[in-house]
Amino acid sequence: MQYLKKIKPWQWGVITFLSIALLYFAIPPDNPLFNTEYSTVIRDEQGDLLHAYINKEEQWHFPPSEGIIPEKLKKAVISYEDEAFYSHPGIDPSAIARALYNNLKEGEITSGASTLTMQLARMRNPKSRSYFHKLLEVIDALKIELHYSKEEILNLYLNHAPYGGNVIGYQTAAYKFFGKKPQQLTWGEAATLAVLPNAPGLIYPGEPSKLLEVKRNSLLKKLLDRGTIEELTYQLASIEPVPDQFITFAKDAPHLSRFLKMKYPDQKELNTTISKKIQRISNQIAEKHHTVLAPYSIHNLSILIADTKTGAIKAYVGSPDFFDAQHNGQVDGVQAARSSGSILKPFLYALSMDEGLILPQSLIRDLPTYFDGFAPSNANKTFQGVATAKEALVSSLNIPAVRLLNTYGIFQFYTFLKMAGVSTLFRSADDYGLPLILGGAEVNMWDMVTLYRALANEGVVQNNSLLKEESSQQGKQVMSAGASFLTLEMMKELVRPGSEYYWRRFSNQQQFAWKTGTSFGHKDAWAIGVNPQYTIAVWVGNFNGETNKNLSGASSAGPILFDLLQALPVKPGKKWFIKNEMDFTPKKICSLSGFAATKACTEVDTVDAPYFMKPLRTCDYHETRYFSTDGKYQTCSHCWDKLGAVEKSVTLYAPDIAYYLRENGQYIEAIPRHFPDCPRYKSEQSIEIIYPNLDAKLFLPRDYDGEIQEVICKVGNTQAVEKVYWYLNESFLGSTEENHKMAIHFKPGKNYLKVVAENGSEDSRTVFAQVKE
Template sequence: MWRKWIKFKKWQWGLIIVISIAITYFSIPPGKPYFEVDYSTVVKSDDGSLLHVFLNKNEQWFLPPDTSSIPKKLEDAVLLYEDQNFHLHSGVDIGAVFRATYQNIRSGRIISGASTLPMQVVRLRHQNDRNIFYKVLEAIEAIKISFHFSKEKVLKMYLQHAPYGGNVIGFQTAAHKFFGKPIHSLTWSEAATLAVLPNSPGLIYPSKTNNRLFQKRNALLKKLFDKEYINELSYQLSILEPVPDEFITFKSSAPHAAFFLRSQYPAQKILNTTIDKNLQDKANYIAQKYEELYAADGIRNLACLIADSKTGEVKAYVGSPDFYDNANKGQVDGVRAYRSSGSILKPFLYALSMDEGLILPETFIRDLPTYFDGFSPNNASEDFQGVVTAKEALVKSLNIPAVRLLNSYGLFQFYSFLQEAGIKSLFRSADEYGLPLILGGAEVSVWDMVMLYRGFANEGKFSNNIILKDPESKSQKGAQLISAGSSYLTLDMLKDLKRPGSEYFWQKFNNAKDFSWKTGTSYGHKDAWAVGLNPEYTIAVWVGNFDGESNKNLSGANSAGPVLFDLLEALPSTSKEWFEFNEMDFREMKICSVSGFRASENCPKADAVYAPYGMRSMKSCDYHQKKYLSYNKDLQTCSACWDDLGAIPTKLLEYPPDIAYYLRRKGAFIESIPPHNPECSRYKAEISSKIIYPNMDAKLFLPVDFNGELQKVICKVGHTSSVNKVYWYLNEEYIGETDRQHKMAVTFKSGWNELKIVDDLGGEDLQKVFAVIKE
């Protein structure tokens, strides 16, 4: 058998080799992807609308291929114009080749071509010169791709990579740049225009006097009518439509989100986001409206973010009102920028403190002058209430109760919570932030705040926001950092904030929905915040200046609050009610109706409230105490003097001295506590008086007056019992006495001082004070 093969002539061997090579060539699939080109990066909304389109590296508008089908109108127009036998040939139309050859020889010049769509696809891929040699190569490769790709695939490759004039590549790009619409909304006239343009892309250059494109389009429409693709009415209406005479600019609805996503996913050309195009446009409008409104007050920037409360899907992302406003740093992404948090972290401290058993919404917290190693917080009102409930302290955003609560809960524990919840902007240690962390000492972003407040909506589970579509991300469980009960109670407290401006009467409308929100203003009036949520949406707003300029007109309630509620009004209406109250998340607890702590047997009245299930044990009320009084109830007695004076058990309300002092200043009536029988052999003076200013281990910085005298410090004493006189001592030297109103101007020496008071009931208190003399 092999001897017969040897007898083959050379030309036969050559033919065998050529056939083998051809079979091998045509059997090997083309490389994937077939086109190695640089596409534009496209950012899309949740419904597929364009949010932003970037130029590619060649400064071209070149939308990447997608899975959408080719509109029938465009397919019919293109095939009728470019390749009528497209579905009959296998890459090369032999009949067209003979016809073109005959016509060209007869005329003595090239007047007709025989390129098929597969051949044009090959030419678009290689960008070769247009001569006979390359025509042959294109024909060979066209047969190959026709063998490996479906007709629909070949047609789509042609349309996706065809030039349409200027720097516009691809039929999807052309539909947007020339007609401002997606491909499936094209009319017959527009489809015909896109069909003729790749053949003469120079015709599209904006020119109102150029009729060549108009004529070519109408010729194709006439052909479509003659071939009965369209009826006479459609034809007559189509030829009346104008052809495009200018390029339409791609509108950018979410440029800051687009630039952020491109930086995070540089290799991804199509970025499908969760952003709602309609809501994004509304948010842009509101941001621009307030930018113009606040400009007169020197407030130039704002940012806002809206997300689905449950899933975390971002629905609107406004980094600044105008991305192209270079004068006001419009390209800064305010959603991602780190800014001082102001008071907006307070709700999380209150929620954590409830789980820790420190408070319930009804629990009293001290609102008194407070000092912590040189740090002295103050309320915005520069006033003190004495005591306030936790709910009132949170709703009014009082600073002193928040700092005292953070000191009790633990600075490091709260700092760790922020880190576990996903805050990555904390670049200093907990000790470096200190207690001012709760008043705005931390750096957070609008993105972070939406993420954090969503934790309340998810029953204390904290997870990151989502901006790219990902079916698996919707099921993210999140870290359980706050109990469901504490989350519900915190949201319930935040519902009681009053709305700014006209929104003050928001609750009075019959169709008003519950909404929990919190405002914050940073130190120096540099940042204004408003964050709110309901079961469906969480919104965060920041208002200020990107350059950090201070502005007295900035405040959370008056600057960020109105933006927040305009955004709330822009949200789709819904019938969904408030967060569901689940009794499994709570247990019933009896608390003192006065102090708000767990009721003891001495509390005359107790209220039944819901406490988070699993909260740590709460301390008992120490405001109410059992005392034994004489028969006349004017003295306290003990077992040593019961026989002479009597022992009537009596439950008394006894405020701590510092609280009693400020409640009296507010006009509250504080009933005096009878003193112990002074003649009792076992009598020992009780703490009936207390130095309330300065605090223990306070550090004072004392300036010298113009006359060279050292400024004095007004020291204060609070008392509970019927104290009339208080005697004052400084460093064991008597310096005077006070009667009823116990304030004393004291001159401290440089360094450590020891301030002591003794009242006329025998009670005494001692404080150490460190003074620094500033010349």
């Protein structure tokens, strides 16, 4: 205490001042050093610029880079601005003394003696030039030096230096003046960026600056004199033109960029998985086909390409022209919900295999079908009678798909879609109903790429990714690996458009599983395909929902899909999916029906079935029957003692199937009827009315003169029925032979139609007729 009494007042003042100074310098400066609103920058997978958005201050100011400053730029800046940068503590006393002497001598401020650190201090707190403000800069510079490394200071300076106009930061300047990354700058370009912050007004858009060229060349000479660059480098750099314009930033993926900016508003630098090469290929193909389609009043199309394995998005085209306001070019077709057409069918077939309903070889009925007011039809308006699951999927037959969905279950399929990540379904399963499989649902391209990737990844669905930092989430098993592989094998057989029809003739052609879809009313055309490297989705149509008869998946979207496939870079490696034998089990099936073989099946194939599939239903197209020795009649235990009993396997088609098979030219062997004198004989149900449909409402068309027209009714038969007798409301109409069709005049209201075969078999139904006004 005695010692403290000896301290003089002025000494207390010094101690207080030093304590405050020590405390001031000990407290770190603001972190971050700059409270700046940066531009939003979108980059591709290699770090190249895809898109940039100006900041709120109407400036182009890219977010600071944490990377290493290019060596050329670093040497040029230090040589020009602050040669003693790595040796001084933030200020250069000798330079300050020299500047003070010159300023006093001239009577005005002619030199500032600012180091890079002092310039950084002035950037963060800009003020008018005065000795007092210079003192504040000195103090701030010393504080910055205490808390930041030299590399951090240089990085901060270059990232916030003004480069003329509304360009801030060396990264922005490299793109804005030279159209390249800072790492790609030449010595001449690096020297230009080194001198600009000292005099940013030297950039004149549209007019080269002679003074800028002089300053740059002076710096280059200095670098030459100090041995930093060689004579040849100096000569070449000196003749480079100085920038005379501001380069417009790339806009390779405008829809993607806007989507990301809205999704991540606080993230100023977004590093995507996009490949600029693939993006530009996609843009070019989109523009090319837009030109072809526009004369047909088709103005919009969208493309999405993903890495099949990882889900990383490689190209994202929302529309062919973002700035086409007349045709809603700013609508993002990748995210927009559109009618699915037929593109959900592959998943129904895969799920039905797991359920034990079908295999690719199994027959599905392709007949006039009626479900409580819903009567699906095939695109070609014809009926085959039956088609294998593979034929039905490859030909995109609507009726087999609807019948299969009815068997599989609407709610079960709807639940699968929800579980697999289809985000656009906003109604209940019952509201969608059976049209769900024909385009009655709303889907978007993003979700469809996710789904088709699941087929390629052994039935595991995993989200797509747009940003490099997005972690790959755990996938969900939604289909078996075996069913997924068999579905891809079926889809591979779909006929390709144009010259791609002959793809098998060329060894360098890629295998590709793909599916098309066309919505009701021709408003949407889809084509989606997958191979081990890429999953590609294409949508074509008009964003205003306009109907256009020229739209179809095969002719509108298909050619774009295969143009993309042929143009994309191909990695060496597997060309098709590898079949894992552990995912399959051998299954004996009937060669005709494709269902589990019975003793009655005459030909049996052994095929691969998904290992975990439920039991496949047995074949009902073959039965064992007994015939008389002469083959004229069927017999049973009550009559074969008299006629004989020859066991024979027969093929049985339902009457409606038999009718359409015959219509399509297929020969069906007639089955002899049962022996009529057998005491236990009973006529078999060998005929069936196949049109009009059971309990359907029939609309009666009018002729040009207003008269109600007749309706063609049809009867199918399985046995050797030569003659069928027709009755309407108990009145005999006539008979038909072989091909059983009859034109009938129905009355409005309730009608009773009956047919009787000569062997005693009969069928009838009630027909409700209504005049179509």
